[in-house]
Amino acid sequence: MSVYKITPADRQLVEEFRSNPVGHHSPELQRVLTRLRGQEPAGKYVLVCTRPHEEFVLAELPAQRGQPLKIHHNRVFHSQEEAEWEVFKMRWEQATGEKLDD
Secondary structure (H helix, E strand, C coil), X not given: CXXXXXXXXXXXXXXXXXXXXXXXXXXXXXXXXXXXXXXXXXXXXXXXXXXXXXXXXXXXXXCCXXXXXXXXEEEEECCHHHHHHHHHHHXXXXXXXXXXXX
16 A cells, blocks of 8 residues: 655645635645645644634644543634644644744
């Protein structure tokens, strides 16, 4: 089974995601998102919706299924778009080693 790889050419897709973090994406961006979302579960950044459509909190998945999430109570977002962009940046850095600007 072949695993999608993020290449330097994929860097151009960052702005596409930033301008539209929620919704339809090009096939190229969808390939990158599939790779970022398919990372190993342990320590994977996720969002927890604490108030529907109003508040999201950053969390990390545990190493073992059934264990509690590690909630980052100091990382609260007031829009889904803002929250998704933050998770994208964190996953991008984990996958590529490149830190993205705000």
